[in-house]
Amino acid sequence: MNWARIAGRWQQLKGIARQRLGRTTGDYAGVVAGEQEHRLGGIQVADGVAREAREKQLAEWLAREHKADPIHK
Numbered sequence: 001m002n003w004a005r006i007a008g009r010w011q012q013l014k015g016i017a018r019q020r021l022g023r024t025t026g027d028y029a030g031v032v033a034g035e036q037e038h039r040l041g042g043i044q045v046a047d048g049v050a051r052e053a054r055e056k057q058l059a060e061w062l063a064r065e066h067k068a069d070p071i072h073k
Helices: 003-025 028-047 051-068
Strands: none
Touching: 003 028, 003 051
């Protein structure tokens, strides 16, 4: 296991903690930020890529999902 994957797992854990704290306190912006952090960590674990590349991949994926979602068309 390389350090990128270990850092990705840590980021996923932080994201989950941030989501739960946001739900507990009613801070929904924190919940959304935690979800994004969790997704970025998942990308890093799967690919072992740098942060900038992960953020770009996540933005591209969200754009594709947004286009495919019939509610947001």
